[in-house]
Amino acid sequence: MTRPERPTINDVARRAGVSKGTVSFALNGRPGVAEETRQRILDAARDLGWTPSHQARALSVSRAFAVGLVLAREPELLGADPFFPAFIAGVERTLSDRGQALVLQVVPEAEEEAGYRRLAADKRVDGVFLLDLRVADPRIALLEELGLPAVTIARPDGPSGFPAVLVDDRPGIAAAVRHLIELGHRRIAHVAGPAQFRHGQVRREAWAQTLAEAGLPATACVEADFSAAGGARATRQLLENDRPTAIVYANDLMAIAGLSVAQELGIVVPGQLSITGFDNTDLAAYVSPPLTTVRTDPYLWGRAAADALLQSIEGGTVDDVPVPPAQLVVRASTAPSLPSV
Amino acid sequence: MTRPERPTINDVARRAGVSKGTVSFALNGRPGVAEETRQRILDAARDLGWTPSHQARALSVSRAFAVGLVLAREPELLGADPFFPAFIAGVERTLSDRGQALVLQVVPEAEEEAGYRRLAADKRVDGVFLLDLRVADPRIALLEELGLPAVTIARPDGPSGFPAVLVDDRPGIAAAVRHLIELGHRRIAHVAGPAQFRHGQVRREAWAQTLAEAGLPATACVEADFSAAGGARATRQLLENDRPTAIVYANDLMAIAGLSVAQELGIVVPGQLSITGFDNTDLAAYVSPPLTTVRTDPYLWGRAAADALLQSIEGGTVDDVPVPPAQLVVRASTAPSLPSV
DNA sequence: GGCCGCAACTAAACCGGTTTGAACGGAACC
DNA sequence: GGTTCCGTTCAAACCGGTTTAGTTGCGGCC
Numbered sequence: 197m198t199r200p201e202r203p204t205i206n207d208v209a210r211r212a213g214v215s216k217g218t219v220s221f222a223l224n225g226r227p228g229v230a231e232e233t234r235q236r237i238l239d240a241a242r243d244l245g246w247t248p249s250h251q252a253r254a255l256s257v258s259r260a261f262a263v264g265l266v267l268a269r270e271p272e273l274l275g276a277d278p279f280f281p282a283f284i285a286g287v288e289r290t291l292s293d294r295g296q297a298l299v300l301q302v303v304p305e306a307e308e309e310a311g312y313r314r315l316a317a318d319k320r321v322d323g324v325f326l327l328d329l330r331v332a333d334p335r336i337a338l339l340e341e342l343g344l345p346a347v348t349i350a351r352p353d354g355p356s357g358f359p360a361v362l363v364d365d366r367p368g369i370a371a372a373v374r375h376l377i378e379l380g381h382r383r384i385a386h387v388a389g390p391a392q393f394r395h396g397q398v399r400r401e402a403w404a405q406t407l408a409e410a411g412l413p414a415t416a417c418v419e420a421d422f423s424a425a426g427g428a429r430a431t432r433q434l435l436e437n438d439r440p441t442a443i444v445y446a447n448d449l450m451a452i453a454g455l456s457v458a459q460e461l462g463i464v465v466p467g468q469l470s471i472t473g474f475d476n477t478d479l480a481a482y483v484s485p486p487l488t489t490v491r492t493d494p495y496l497w498g499r500a501a502a503d504a505l506l507q508s509i510e511g512g513t514v515d516d517v518p519v520p521p522a523q524l525v526v527r528a529s530t531a532p533s534l535p536s537v
Numbered sequence: 538m539t540r541p542e543r544p545t546i547n548d549v550a551r552r553a554g555v556s557k558g559t560v561s562f563a564l565n566g567r568p569g570v571a572e573e574t575r576q577r578i579l580d581a582a583r584d585l586g587w588t589p590s591h592q593a594r595a596l597s598v599s600r601a602f603a604v605g606l607v608l609a610r611e612p613e614l615l616g617a618d619p620f621f622p623a624f625i626a627g628v629e630r631t632l633s634d635r636g637q638a639l640v641l642q643v644v645p646e647a648e649e650e651a652g653y654r655r656l657a658a659d660k661r662v663d664g665v666f667l668l669d670l671r672v673a674d675p676r677i678a679l680l681e682e683l684g685l686p687a688v689t690i691a692r693p694d695g696p697s698g699f700p701a702v703l704v705d706d707r708p709g710i711a712a713a714v715r716h717l718i719e720l721g722h723r724r725i726a727h728v729a730g731p732a733q734f735r736h737g738q739v740r741r742e743a744w745a746q747t748l749a750e751a752g753l754p755a756t757a758c759v760e761a762d763f764s765a766a767g768g769a770r771a772t773r774q775l776l777e778n779d780r781p782t783a784i785v786y787a788n789d790l791m792a793i794a795g796l797s798v799a800q801e802l803g804i805v806v807p808g809q810l811s812i813t814g815f816d817n818t819d820l821a822a823y824v825s826p827p828l829t830t831v832r833t834d835p836y837l838w839g840r841a842a843a844d845a846l847l848q849s850i851e852g853g854t855v856d857d858v859p860v861p862p863a864q865l866v867v868r869a870s871t872a873p874s875l876p877s878v
Numbered sequence: 879g880g881c882c883g884c885a886a887c888t889a890a891a892c893c894g895g896t897t898t899g900a901a902c903g904g905a906a907c908c
Numbered sequence: 909g910g911t912t913c914c915g916t917t918c919a920a921a922c923c924g925g926t927t928t929a930g931t932t933g934c935g936g937c938c
Binding site: 247249250251252254255258260262276277278280281284285288292295297298299300301302303311314317318319320423424425427428449452453455456457459460477478479481482483484 | 588590591592593595596599601603617618619621622625626628629630633636638639640641642643644652655658659660661764765766768769790793794796797798800801818819820822823824825
């Protein structure tokens with residue numbers, strides 16, 4: 197009942213009648229091995245069912261054959277975020293084909309830096325994804341200091357030596373705002389994400405800029421935290437005084453919470469208030485009324501990010517990766533603004 | 538600008554004036570090293586800022602110092618599930634203190650077995666978590682064959698050589714059903730998860746059994762897939778003929794979708810229909826009406842599961858781990874049943 | 879004084895690959 | 909016929925730890 201020992205490169209060498217150095221060369225497609233010998237070695241390896249020990253390889257070449265993802269969000273927030281699992285699925289799609297693994301680290305925000313340092317010091321990973329970029333994100337300098345390759349999701353605000361997956365939330369938000377303007381809305385509010393996050397900031401700017409371009413005021417904005425509780429609070433605040441006729445939310449979760457707040461206040465959506473979300477979560481189409489929102493494709497971003505990261509690890513400088521823009525999905529939570537409420 | 542070479546055990550040995558074997562012994566707290574020597578070695582290691590290379594260690598002791606999690610769910614379903622991120626956060630909490638990493642693998646369901654085999658063959662992990670247990674789950678035999686330690690979340694239906702975190706959904710569902718019975722409901726339906734999943738099956742059984750104990754019929758049950766779309770479809774089906782006065786959903790996502798369906802059909806919740814969910818997602822308290830649901834603690838389960846897994850890897854046989862039962866959270870989506878509708 | 883036993887330590891093998899330096903043999907060249 | 913050169917192969921070093929088999933020095937014992 198002892199587990200069968202797995203064959204090593206020495207077994208292959210013996211069976212093929214060559215030295216293990218030659219086996220290594222043959223299997224890595226290096227020149228300097230006669231075709232006939234190479235064939236013999238490949239056969240021997242196949243017969244024995246040999247696969248290289250990635251631990252041994254990791255030690256010799258000083259690579260981890262893995263990439264990392266550090267999440268500093270609070271677990272509760274993570275739970276509600278549809279982005280993250282889809283992104284990971286996309287990442288895996290690329291990684292698994294290439295024999296790489298994904299190392300995940302979830303840390304309290306205070307230990308974020310230590311998290312990256314540990315991954316680097318232990319040589320656990322050969323590179324990392326940088327998610328949830330913050331304004332003037334300190335992690336960029338940190339990773340440069342650590343010499344760890346990285347790929348950022350969306351372009352950071354400062355200079356960055358790392359390639360970025362060019363996720364841009366602006367067109368999606370702009371489309372939502374324009375959609376509302378076309379419906380006749382003039383008082384269009386925004387429930388924003390935290391300004392410290394790039395995606396919070398960028399969505400807010402897009403909202404403001406699109407309004408400005410239409411000659412409309414961009415005054416009604418409340419900053420929240422992407423959570424349902426925050427969305428509800430912000431909505432209540434907006435609806436209290438000088439009520440807008442439409443609210444653009446920075447994500448679906450807050451939008452759905454806001455929708456409920458409006459309903460509890462007896463405000464009819466979309467009759468008296470139009471609402472848009474962002475993310476197109478699973479639930480968006482199944483609330484009442486179904487939510488007009490912006491569909492993004494985190495699965496695709498994950499694939500693209502992993503491709504770029506692996507390429508970057510293997511040495512090449514990598515260009516930023518374009519991705520298709522987000523699409524507005526019009527459902528029933530938006531309707532023409534009534535001439536006067 | 539070259540990255541400074543990090544010190545090896547040889548550097549420490551030289552500095553302390555001993556052989557590297559002694560250094561290894563000293564640092565692993567083995568007997569046979571004089572106290573004075575040990576101190577000198579520790580000092581030298583500290584001075585040099587030495588930390589052991591886990592790659593080298595992994596090779597010699599044939600351990601990965603990592604544990605794995607294979608997710609075979611579709612990305613869309615994952616995205617909506619609050620369980621998974623919280624669980625991971627709990628797992629990490631335990632792992633990071635012990636220098637272990639978490640390797641995540643997201644695979645299409647068809648490649649699930651290959652996923653585990655790869656993790657084992659590459660010695661990428663020393664053990665795995667078994668989530669989303671299925672009825673007669675084939676992975677148990679697979680992992681036993683692979684000789685890979687594991688911990689299951691909830692007890693599997695068949696025999697299992699692995700310790701389990703004793704998550705039990707029954708009391709939570711039973712509490713929800715009893716709560717509805719106490720409110721006077723007699724026609725209590727259930728929107729179930731897929732019967733192939735243990736947690737789908739168990740919740741359904743708990744619903745049926747609690748009704749049976751109260752002498753009520755457990756006939757109105759529709760199986761869905763834990764998704765919003767599925768929950769909406771199931772709800773519509775239940776409300777069409779012989780309408781129940783209450784519906785117990787197997788998760789919050791379906792419950793929220795069901796709530797919207799009822800509202801669109803002009804059925805007042807909770808006036809004409811009471812609804813309960815399961816999970817207590819972030820959103821549950823912020824829909825209208827706020828959802829009565831069952832609060833679980835996946836973060837805690839994650840911690841417990843990781844503890845058990847590490848212990849199991851380190852050799853000991855491990856007992857099943859009890860966890861506190863889920864709690865019913867009563868909100869406004871449940872109300873007394875009207876004498877006659 | 880010689881022997882035993884033990885604590886403390888060293889040297890070397892080992893894990894399983896990659897990589898370097900040198901050796902070998904045959905063909906080409908002068 | 910001897911030198912050069914190249915393609916092929918091997919032996920050994922290396923990555924950085926752990927572990928085993930010895931070696932050393934010292935005190936106790938008879």
